Amino acid sequence: xxxxxxxxxxxxxxxxxxxxxxxxxxxxxxxxxxxxxxxxxxxxxxxxxxxxxxxxxxxxxxxxxxxxxxxxxxxxxxxxxxxxxxxxxxxxxxxxxxxxxxxxxxxxxxxxxxxxxxxxxxxxxxxxxxxxxxxxxxxxxxxxxxxxxxxxxxxxxxxxxxxxxxxxxxxxxxxxxxxxxxxxxxxxxxxxxxxxxxxxxxxxxxxxxxxxxxxxxxxxxxxxx
Amino acid sequence: xxxxxxxxxxxxxxxxxxxxxxxxxxxxxxxxxxxxxxxxxxxxxxxxxxxxxxxxxxxxxxxxxxxxxxxxxxxxxxxxxxxxxxxxxxxxxxxxxxxxxxxxxxxxxxxxxxxxxxxxxxxxxxxxxxxxxxxxxxxxxxxxxxxxxxxxxxxxxxxxxx
Numbered sequence: 001x002x003x004x005x006x007x008x009x010x011x012x013x014x015x016x017x018x019x020x021x022x023x024x025x026x027x028x029x030x031x032x033x034x035x036x037x038x039x040x041x042x043x044x045x046x047x048x049x050x051x052x053x054x055x056x057x058x059x060x061x062x063x064x065x066x067x068x069x070x071x072x073x074x075x076x077x078x079x080x081x082x083x084x085x086x087x088x089x090x091x092x093x094x095x096x097x098x099x100x101x102x103x104x105x106x107x108x109x110x111x112x113x114x115x116x117x118x119x120x121x122x123x124x125x126x127x128x129x130x131x132x133x134x135x136x137x138x139x140x141x142x143x144x145x146x147x148x149x150x151x152x153x154x155x156x157x158x159x160x161x162x163x164x165x166x167x168x169x170x171x172x173x174x175x176x177x178x179x180x181x182x183x184x185x186x187x188x189x190x191x192x193x194x195x196x197x198x199x200x201x202x203x204x205x206x207x208x209x210x211x212x213x214x215x216x217x218x219x220x221x222x223x224x225x
Numbered sequence: 226x227x228x229x230x231x232x233x234x235x236x237x238x239x240x241x242x243x244x245x246x247x248x249x250x251x252x253x254x255x256x257x258x259x260x261x262x263x264x265x266x267x268x269x270x271x272x273x274x275x276x277x278x279x280x281x282x283x284x285x286x287x288x289x290x291x292x293x294x295x296x297x298x299x300x301x302x303x304x305x306x307x308x309x310x311x312x313x314x315x316x317x318x319x320x321x322x323x324x325x326x327x328x329x330x331x332x333x334x335x336x337x338x339x340x341x342x343x344x345x346x347x348x349x350x351x352x353x354x355x356x357x358x359x360x361x362x363x364x365x366x367x368x369x370x371x372x373x374x375x376x377x378x379x380x381x382x383x384x385x386x387x
Binding site for chain 2: 001059067094
């Protein structure tokens with residue numbers, strides 16, 4: 001739920017990083033925190049347990065520039081990765097404008113990824129939000145690990161696409177970030193599908209972190225346009 | 226099903242009305258500072274003594290506090306707690322729900338009492354409820370100015386992320 005404040009000339013938007021435990025959601029925020037100019041970001045708030053597992057959420061506000069004289073402020077949140085914190089996961093999704101799903105590329109974490117993705121769809125549906133119709137980006141993290149699954153497999157498991165029923169949207173839309181791939185396309189079965197934009201990342205070194213953030217922020221601002 | 230959460234905006238007139246109501250409340254209750262935070266954790270307004278802490282972080286934690294308490298309320302069979310009170314040795318805070326969308330947070334110290342703050346807050350909450358109901362009605366009927374603000378700004382958005 002973006003909030004436009006005409007008095008302070010600010011547009012405030014909320015982006016939530018979702019995904020399985022230990023997948024790198026907090027690491028994404030820490031990297032952003034470390035790299036942006038201190039005067040364009042606030043404090044990184046972390047409600048974590050003693051073992052650094054996120055208990056409630058991490059939070060980081062960042063300014064990404066000015067449009068039409070309005071400061072664009074993005075509030076970045078992560079949710080706890082463990083399913084037993086689902087109550088707090090759900091609370092964080094309230095009023096969300098854009099979602100980043102941080103998947104753990106390790107082949108052993110495939111099931112945990114799928115479980116978290118299903119849980120995201122379920123929690124969003126409970127608020128009455130339709131994930132397929134809002135800014136949504138997937139990040140395949142930990143691409144540097146030797147046991148990382150191929151992108152093709154991850155895409156098939158986590159981003160197979162949702163059906164496009166609207167005739168006007170049934171046209172091939174190339175993926176601006178991956179040459180030769182399409183976001184909207186027709187399957188051999190004749191069905192039209194749309195997939196979320198995806199990025200490969202190594203959050204500990206910062207690779208792909210800003211690409212992901214920029215892409216989702218852009219989608220959020222465009223959804224207001 | 227809605228695509229996502231709807232956006233809302235408030236004008237300088239709304240802001241003026243909110244500030245006026247809160248300033249009167251602070252004067253009558255002798256509280257130090259009042260903050261308005263929306264349920265998603267965004268700071269809407271601060272009136273009175275400027276807080277020394279980071280107000281953005283404060284707003285986020287306030288919304289989380291309220292949401293967590295809402296869930297606690299449900300567990301004990303209530304629909305919600307419409308106000309919360311946190312007592313400190315010197316500083317205390319009182320939080321109240323406004324129109325189910327916004328939270329009024331009042332910071333006060335021992336120059337006043339919880340009773341007085343609570344008493345005076347009721348009127349302020351009623352006034353704010355009216356203001357915000359009008360704001361949200363406008364957003365629902367599509368008259369929110371936000372819809373048009375970024376219209377045609379695609380190029381500018383693209384440039385921002387180059």
